[in-house]
Amino acid sequence: MAAVLEVRDLQVRFATPDGEVSAVNGVSFDVNESECVGIVGESGSGKSQLFMAVMGLLAKNGRTLGSAKYRGTELVGMPVDKLNKIRGDKIAMIFQDSMTGLTPHLRIGRQMTEVLEEHKGMGGADARARALDMLNLVRIPEAARRLNQYPHELSGGMRQRVMIAMALLCEPELLIADEPTTALDVTVQAQILELMADLKRVTKAAVVLITHDLGTVAGLCDKVQVMYGGRFMETGDVRQIFYKPQHPYTKGLLSSMPRLTEDRRTTLYAIPGQPPNLQRLPAGCPFQERCEFVHQRCVDELPLLQEARPGQFKACHLESLEHPVDDPTRAAIPAEAMPPVIRDVRTA
Amino acid sequence: MATDITGGTKRAALIEKAGEEVQGRSLWQDAQRRLFANKMAVASMIVLGIITLMAVFADVISPHAYDEVYWDYIGVGPQWENNHWFGTDANGRDLFIRTLYGARVSLMVGIVTTLVALIIGVTYGSIAGYFGGRVDSLMMRVVDVLYSMPLMFFIIILVVVFGRHIVLVFIAIGCVEWLTMARIVRGQTLSVKRKEYIEAARASGVSTPNIIRRHIIPNVIGPVIVFVTLMVPVVILVESFLSFLGLGVQEPMTSWGVLISEGAAQMENAPHMLIFPAVFLAVTLFCFNFIGDGLRDALDPKDR
Amino acid sequence: MPPVENAELLRVQDLKVHFPIRTGGIVFGQYTPLKAVDGVSFSLKAGETLGIVGESGCGKSTLGRGILQLIKPTDGKVVFLGNEMTSMAGEQLRAQRQHMQIVFQDPLASLNPRMTVGDIIAEPLTVFFPKMSVAERKAKVKALMAKVGLLPQMINRYPHEFSGGQCQRIGIARAMIVDPKMVICDEPVSALDVSIQAQIVNLLMDLQQEFGLSLLFISHDLSVVRHVSHRVMVLYLGKVMEIASRDSIYAEPLHPYTQALISAVPIPDPDLEKNKQRIVLGGDLPSPMNPPSGCVFRTRCPRATDICAQVVPKLEEKAPGHQVACHHWGPPAQALV
Ligand SMILES: Nc1ncnc2c1ncn2[C@@H]1O[C@H](COP(=O)(O)OP(=O)(O)OP(=O)(O)O)[C@@H](O)[C@H]1O
Ligand SMILES: Nc1ncnc2c1ncn2[C@@H]1O[C@H](COP(=O)(O)OP(=O)(O)O)[C@@H](O)[C@H]1O
Ligand code: SF4
Ligand code: SF4
Ligand SMILES: [Mg+2]
Ligand SMILES: [Mg+2]
Numbered sequence: 001m002a003a004v005l006e007v008r009d010l011q012v013r014f015a016t017p018d019g020e021v022s023a024v025n026g027v028s029f030d031v032n033e034s035e036c037v038g039i040v041g042e043s044g045s046g047k048s049q050l051f052m053a054v055m056g057l058l059a060k061n062g063r064t065l066g067s068a069k070y071r072g073t074e075l076v077g078m079p080v081d082k083l084n085k086i087r088g089d090k091i092a093m094i095f096q097d098s099m100t101g102l103t104p105h106l107r108i109g110r111q112m113t114e115v116l117e118e119h120k121g122m123g124g125a126d127a128r129a130r131a132l133d134m135l136n137l138v139r140i141p142e143a144a145r146r147l148n149q150y151p152h153e154l155s156g157g158m159r160q161r162v163m164i165a166m167a168l169l170c171e172p173e174l175l176i177a178d179e180p181t182t183a184l185d186v187t188v189q190a191q192i193l194e195l196m197a198d199l200k201r202v203t204k205a206a207v208v209l210i211t212h213d214l215g216t217v218a219g220l221c222d223k224v225q226v227m228y229g230g231r232f233m234e235t236g237d238v239r240q241i242f243y244k245p246q247h248p249y250t251k252g253l254l255s256s257m258p259r260l261t262e263d264r265r266t267t268l269y270a271i272p273g274q275p276p277n278l279q280r281l282p283a284g285c286p287f288q289e290r291c292e293f294v295h296q297r298c299v300d301e302l303p304l305l306q307e308a309r310p311g312q313f314k315a316c317h318l319e320s321l322e323h324p325v326d327d328p329t330r331a332a333i334p335a336e337a338m339p340p341v342i343r344d345v346r347t348a
Numbered sequence: 349m350a351t352d353i354t355g356g357t358k359r360a361a362l363i364e365k366a367g368e369e370v371q372g373r374s375l376w377q378d379a380q381r382r383l384f385a386n387k388m389a390v391a392s393m394i395v396l397g398i399i400t401l402m403a404v405f406a407d408v409i410s411p412h413a414y415d416e417v418y419w420d421y422i423g424v425g426p427q428w429e430n431n432h433w434f435g436t437d438a439n440g441r442d443l444f445i446r447t448l449y450g451a452r453v454s455l456m457v458g459i460v461t462t463l464v465a466l467i468i469g470v471t472y473g474s475i476a477g478y479f480g481g482r483v484d485s486l487m488m489r490v491v492d493v494l495y496s497m498p499l500m501f502f503i504i505i506l507v508v509v510f511g512r513h514i515v516l517v518f519i520a521i522g523c524v525e526w527l528t529m530a531r532i533v534r535g536q537t538l539s540v541k542r543k544e545y546i547e548a549a550r551a552s553g554v555s556t557p558n559i560i561r562r563h564i565i566p567n568v569i570g571p572v573i574v575f576v577t578l579m580v581p582v583v584i585l586v587e588s589f590l591s592f593l594g595l596g597v598q599e600p601m602t603s604w605g606v607l608i609s610e611g612a613a614q615m616e617n618a619p620h621m622l623i624f625p626a627v628f629l630a631v632t633l634f635c636f637n638f639i640g641d642g643l644r645d646a647l648d649p650k651d652r
Numbered sequence: 653m654p655p656v657e658n659a660e661l662l663r664v665q666d667l668k669v670h671f672p673i674r675t676g677g678i679v680f681g682q683y684t685p686l687k688a689v690d691g692v693s694f695s696l697k698a699g700e701t702l703g704i705v706g707e708s709g710c711g712k713s714t715l716g717r718g719i720l721q722l723i724k725p726t727d728g729k730v731v732f733l734g735n736e737m738t739s740m741a742g743e744q745l746r747a748q749r750q751h752m753q754i755v756f757q758d759p760l761a762s763l764n765p766r767m768t769v770g771d772i773i774a775e776p777l778t779v780f781f782p783k784m785s786v787a788e789r790k791a792k793v794k795a796l797m798a799k800v801g802l803l804p805q806m807i808n809r810y811p812h813e814f815s816g817g818q819c820q821r822i823g824i825a826r827a828m829i830v831d832p833k834m835v836i837c838d839e840p841v842s843a844l845d846v847s848i849q850a851q852i853v854n855l856l857m858d859l860q861q862e863f864g865l866s867l868l869f870i871s872h873d874l875s876v877v878r879h880v881s882h883r884v885m886v887l888y889l890g891k892v893m894e895i896a897s898r899d900s901i902y903a904e905p906l907h908p909y910t911q912a913l914i915s916a917v918p919i920p921d922p923d924l925e926k927n928k929q930r931i932v933l934g935g936d937l938p939s940p941m942n943p944p945s946g947c948v949f950r951t952r953c954p955r956a957t958d959i960c961a962q963v964v965p966k967l968e969e970k971a972p973g974h975q976v977a978c979h980h981w982g983p984p985a986q987a988l989v
Contacts, residue, residue: 042845156936186872186916187707187913189918190930191932191934193918212845215920218924218925242920252847257875259875260874260878261919268853290847373810373813544758547717547762548754548763549775551722551752551753551754552775552776552826554779
């Protein structure tokens with residue numbers, strides 16, 4: 001399988017008045033043809049900025065280091081006019097907020113035909129017919145009438161469908177969906193997820209699904225990459241990640257979710273503490289302040305992604321989660337050398 | 349219970365564990381830090397401070413009295429040997445001390461009137477904004493009506509009825525400027541009122557006057573302060589304009605407006621009479637504007 | 653889950669909250685009522701958690717505010733501790749607020765940015781115990797901060813110096829400081845990350861156990877509601893569709909809307925999720941300005957028939973403790989998860 005997107009050691013930095021923010025800290029991965037990759041992580045873990053950097057859409061105070069190649073063409077540092085030939089044509093993006101993704105004062109039809117004119121040189125009736133086809137494909141009721149409407153006249157779910165239709169207009173090879181259903185109600189989310197699952201079968205596009213909702217990823221994705229503090233903590237096949245997580249963070253996330261399907265004990269498992277401050281990331285493992293298996297090595301040395309099981313990679317110094325205490329490195333450390341992990345005030 | 353406390357770095361957590369209370373840094377303190385990092389604003393504050401001090405200690409600095417006439421020196425330029433540093437005016441009075449006396453009047457008009465406008469405007473605006481509905485419509489209609497009255501017309505009526513007096517200038521300008529203040533405060537209050545913490549206070553049974561005092565006013569005051577610093581120069585200008593028209597302070601008392609108006613009349617043969625007061629006025633206006641801009645940037649939450 | 657006592661704490665009867673909305677031009681316009689909450693009835697026992705679920709805009713928050721009298725209800729009764737609240741005003745109402753508190757969705761927005769954490773938490777104390785000495789007040793605040801998992805030394809800090817989860821703890825402490833009997837939690841974890849959400853859910857359940865609190869837990873997340881609630885109420889366009897105990901509503905929902913809601917939830921389990929037959933509802937929530945005639949759910953209901961357009965279904969007990977408002981109620985045709 002050929003890779004559509006190859007990212008190598010990508011870093012994103014933002015200059016702010018209070019110092020530099022390291023939003024993404026060296027991630028490498030491939031997205032292969034007709035594959036659906038899920039990027040999960042908590043708010044602020046760098047999911048969106050990673051792909052904003054790939055698309056050359058970072059805010060003015062941001063800069064990208066490293067490399068991101070679309071079919072062998074380097075995207076990082078590419079001049080905007082060249083980028084524009086690829087963006088929207090070969091690589092398309094769907095945003096969480098469908099209102100900002102659409103121009104408020106242009107009719108839906110105009111916005112869609114504009115994209116076709118720009119990239120495919122398609123004009124007039126042809127472009128309109130294609131736009132209509134696309135709206136039908138995303139199952140918008142009364143599609144012909146919608147072409148003449150303005151974005152604010154549509155509901156949130158319908159706008160999200162229009163966004164998807166627009167993204168698919170030029171038959172992109174890569175579709176990046178940043179939290180496409182987060183702003184929607186469960187019932188409408190179900191409609192969009194169903195639609196995306198169907199589209200996945202129809203189109204050949206590779207899809208990157210960015211979300212913090214593990215449920216969405218479980219249904220749509222083939223591969224999952226778990227992000228934390230601007231790094232990948234664990235990557236692998238969906239079933240591996242969900243059924244055999246190898247990283248303490250992934251495992252913690254999965255166990256802290258209440259589920260419809262099972263009655264978890266009265267007290268949920270909770271990962272203590274809170275996500276790290278990206279201005280002052282600790283040396284060593286970014287998860288160390290919240291990890292229950294933290295040991296001296298985690299503080300000293302940054303764990304790199306390594307193969308834990310065939311096809312599954314984790315960035316953690318532990319041999320295995322099953323018998324963490326058997327970890328020789330852990331046993332060798334005297335208790336007082338362990339970093340202070342303060343959990344309970346009342347006992348303190 | 350799965351409680352946790354790890355806030356920020358572990359070291360910070362350890363220090364905090366030692367037991368002494370950590371002093372938080374309020375938004376005001378953050379703003380203050382940012383304001384003092386702004387060079388133009390700091391320089392403006394220093395310059396304004398110097399001008400104010402000079403105005404206050406005018407009689408100490410200069411050997412002359414503001415109304416003493418020197419018949420030998422009428423409309424002469426700067427002279428060091430007689431301590432007429434800025435020269436004299438068309439009536440032979442020392443221009444330096446007159447400029448400082450003018451500063452007294454102008455700054456006082458600017459600050460006192462703004463304070464009056466501030467107090468009336470904040471109270472009026474926050475009440476209208478907080479109660480909303482019919483109360484708001486009624487109160488704001490009153491403001492609209494007053495707004496539509498021309499300032500000059502209003503002042504001329506006052507002068508005709510009560511005669512020329514500096515207090516009238518205060519009243520007249522104050523009466524007009526609080527309207528804008530009330531509008532700004534009302535708009536801010538409307539937006540703050542919709543914040544969840546106001547609802548939280550109501551749900552905790554906090555009484556209405558306390559909600560306005562503790563929750564609304566501290567949160568609308570930011571933009572108001574910015575507006576105040578920008579209003580002072582406007583008021584000074586209005587006063588100068590009134591004086592220019594001969595409706596302001598009375599001789600031999602003076603203000604920058606009066607001085608500039610006299611200077612303008614003598615522009616050809618005694619340009620210093622125009623230049624000195626005009627420079628003082630311009631510098632003061634610039635200073636207030638820089639401070640206002642600095643405050644706006646310092647209080648702007650986007651920068652946080 | 654803590655046991656429930658039998659004493660009734662709160663009874664809501666046919667509660668209506670309508671907002672007058674101006675439609676049409678300024679000249680020929682008129683006021684049309686937006687029925688945000690339209691005839692909701694239920695009761696809450698001491699120590700019980702009632703979960704309230706529904707899509708956004710279906711009136712969950714408005715219901716909570718109507719019960720607290722933060723918005724004056726248009727009609728209906730709210731009986732709290734035997735007192736009818738809707739007819740109260742002024743001092744009388746303020747005195748009642750000691751026993752009913754609220755926790756908000758947006759943790760940071762619900763805290764006054766200009767006040768210290770200590771002042772925020774102590775504010776209800778200054779209202780209900782004005783004579784309490786400053787030292788005593790501070791001691792109480794610190795003790796409670798420790799209980800909700802905040803370092804008491806942080807008492808002089810400001811809200812913007814805390815993370816979302818910590819701000820939510822501050823909001824919970826403010827609600828708990830006057831020992832209320834009931835706390836309305838309006839989407840308390842919706843704005844939080846998954847890993848923080850579990851901390852806050854645990855905290856709320858611990859506090860409930862310790863103080864015998866009653867909770868109205870409003871959320872659109874059915875998994876969380878299932879975890880915390882004894883009973884669950886489903887709202888749609890301001891009306892109750894179904895109320896039942898947690899186990900019966902999740903095991904055997906009888907209303908088509910509840911069934912669709914449950915089936916719509918994505919489950920973090922690839923095998924289950926990829927093979928599941930979702931009940932997908934068509935269309936969007938209709939505007940509450942002109943709700944459909946008859947059953948409000950009929951425009952999206954897979955079981956709708958003619959009668960649904962003509963007759964409003966009544967909320968009736970169809971199984972012990974299980975109330976449903978539907979003409980064609982019945983268990984789902986397929987497994988939901
Ligand atoms: N223009 C900017 N200047 C400074 N910091 C920024 C800027 N844009 C983003 N960041 C920071 O970069 C980090 C990663 O942001 P990103 O948007 O990728 O998060 P995310 O994982 O997509 O989270 P969410 O789930 O909330 O969308 C955050 O800490 C954010 O505050
Ligand atoms: N102050 C108000 N004025 C007019 N309409 C309102 C007001 N508050 C809420 N609504 C409307 O009432 C309905 C229910 O709102 P809400 O209770 O906030 O829903 P939920 O909490 O379930 O998302 C919505 O249609 C909303 O737009
Ligand atoms: S490297 Fe150490 S701290 Fe990081 S996840 Fe593994 S065990 Fe935990
Ligand atoms: S009454 Fe009719 S429309 Fe309403 S839920 Fe039941 S079957 Fe559906
Ligand atoms: Mg994002
Ligand atoms: Mg709500």
